[in-house]
Amino acid sequence: MNESLDVLIIGGGLVGASLAIALDDAGLRVALAEAAPPRVDLQPSYDERNLVLARVSVNALEALGVFDATTPAIPLRRIHVSRRGDFGAVRLDAEALGLPPFGAVLPARELGNALLRRLDTCAQLVRIAPAQAVAIEPVADAVEVELRSGDTRRRVRARLLVGADGTESFVRNAFGIEAERRDYAQSAIVTTLTTERPLDGHAYERFTDSGPVALLPLGDRRAGLVLTVPAADAEVVAALDDAAFLAVVHERFGWRAGRFARPGRRKPYPLACMLAERTSAPRMVLVGNAAQTVHPIGAQGFNLGLRDALTLAELLREAAACEGDPGDAALLARHVERRAPDREATTSFSDDLVRLMGNDFLPLRALRTLGFHALDRIGPLKRRFALRGMGYRGDVPALGLMR
Numbered sequence: 202m203n204e205s206l207d208v209l210i211i212g213g214g215l216v217g218a219s220l221a222i223a224l225d226d227a228g229l230r231v232a233l234a235e236a237a238p239p240r241v242d243l244q245p246s247y248d249e250r251n252l253v254l255a256r257v258s259v260n261a262l263e264a265l266g267v268f269d270a271t272t273p274a275i276p277l278r279r280i281h282v283s284r285r286g287d288f289g290a291v292r293l294d295a296e297a298l299g300l301p302p303f304g305a306v307l308p309a310r311e312l313g314n315a316l317l318r319r320l321d322t323c324a325q326l327v328r329i330a331p332a333q334a335v336a337i338e339p340v341a342d343a344v345e346v347e348l349r350s351g352d353t354r355r356r357v358r359a360r361l362l363v364g365a366d367g368t369e370s371f372v373r374n375a376f377g378i379e380a381e382r383r384d385y386a387q388s389a390i391v392t393t394l395t396t397e398r399p400l401d402g403h404a405y406e407r408f409t410d411s412g413p414v415a416l417l418p419l420g421d422r423r424a425g426l427v428l429t430v431p432a433a434d435a436e437v438v439a440a441l442d443d444a445a446f447l448a449v450v451h452e453r454f455g456w457r458a459g460r461f462a463r464p465g466r467r468k469p470y471p472l473a474c475m476l477a478e479r480t481s482a483p484r485m486v487l488v489g490n491a492a493q494t495v496h497p498i499g500a501q502g503f504n505l506g507l508r509d510a511l512t513l514a515e516l517l518r519e520a521a522a523c524e525g526d527p528g529d530a531a532l533l534a535r536h537v538e539r540r541a542p543d544r545e546a547t548t549s550f551s552d553d554l555v556r557l558m559g560n561d562f563l564p565l566r567a568l569r570t571l572g573f574h575a576l577d578r579i580g581p582l583k584r585r586f587a588l589r590g591m592g593y594r595g596d597v598p599a600l601g602l603m604r
């Protein structure tokens with residue numbers, strides 16, 4: 202079978218699915234090919250990790266009809282950042298800064314459910330799943346992709362190929378694009394637990410010598426926990442019995458939220474970052490984790506990838522409105538140019554955060570303390586910092602703007 206499309210998206214993870222939804226009524230022939238079957242329990246990234254969604258992401262997911270009144274997202278109203286052993290802390294309170302909630306917290310599984318439900322309503326989009334891209338060949342004015350589903354193979358031709366296929370991107374490799382990688386030699390153990398005091402929209406991020414720990418509000422007294430540990434200890438810490446595990450968490454986090462209880466299933470994720478040396482090639486563009494993968498401590502990965510997708514959707518809609526070529530080199534160059542400042546700032550922010558906060562070198566520690574004090578006390582600085590965390594950085598896609 203040989204099919205002809207305007208846009209073929211490889212990878213229906215959080216970013217690829219969002220892009221497909223944003224393009225459904227753009228007047229383009231769009232297909233989404235995903236290796237996993239379209240079920241939330243079979244999709245690798247629709248899992249137990251708890252996502253902090255920045256304001257821009259929440260606005261966009263609402264505008265795209267992914268979020269509605271039933272979405273169990275908990276608004277994030279206050280953030281407390283501290284480091285064990287350092288003086289001072291940064292306290293951000295959205296209301297006090299005259300801002301709406303900074304964003305929302307939602308398990309990735311719930312976001313996956315919402316995306317799959319919304320994908321089911323897409324009238325124009327062609328969904329091909331399970332289907333794995335196994336060969337890519339540039340041809341005249343298009344790219345040809347071979348998709349494999351069990352024993353069946355089909356060839357699809359598209360004027361634009363979008364690689365939304367995650368950190369180990371097949372698309373990126375097929376185009377021979379190198380990637381710079383850093384292994385942090387750390388793992389994030391993700392679970393939920395019950396706190397003695399309700400978090401009430403309050404998130405905590407605490408840095409320690411052995412790695413950062415984050416506590417995220419999930420409603421009532423449930424909280425999402427991200428506990429970073431040296432990679433070599435991850436399996437042992439994850440397998441501790443409940444009492445021993447909670448003792449480790451208290452030792453790292455302290456008692457700000459009272460006594461912890463009832464930890465859930467614990468899943469370790471090895472932490473690494475990756476930056477593709479280029480994000481486009483003739484008739485191909487990379488978005489989301491395929492373009493860059495960041496340490497989760499800054500809670501930026503999906504937020505950044507969604508902004509890639511929203512910007513691309515905006516440019517493709519403009520092109521479709523005047524019957525332009527979706528794979529036009531000038532369009533792809535505009536995408537790369539528009540995304541560059543956000544990509545650069547967000548990837549270095551996430552990396553610097555891990556290195557600066559993980560370092561116990563005395564001058565750095567003093568600087569950090571000064572920085573904490575300044576940020577906590579200087580209102581305009583704090584507001585600017587908060588707005589950047591909410592996703593207002595670079596050229597913000599229109600769907601993400603405050604309405």
Ligand SMILES: Cc1cc2nc3c(=O)[nH]c(=O)nc-3n(C[C@H](O)[C@H](O)[C@H](O)COP(=O)(O)OP(=O)(O)OC[C@H]3O[C@@H](n4cnc5c(N)ncnc54)[C@H](O)[C@@H]3O)c2cc1C
Nearest residue numbers: 212214215216236246252253334366367489490502503504
């Ligand atoms: C512990 C943890 C906590 C996190 N917390 C946050 C947070 O709070 N906020 C935030 O913004 N981000 C967070 N992130 C990052 C976020 O989860 C990722 O950035 C996001 O999931 C990336 O989505 P993606 O769609 O680009 O890639 P992926 O989720 O990796 O999806 C790629 C998809 O492509 C498919 N695929 C791969 N190869 C092929 C192929 N050859 N053919 C067809 N399909 C293919 C895969 O099956 C998969 O579905 C966190 C990450 C971790 C690990």
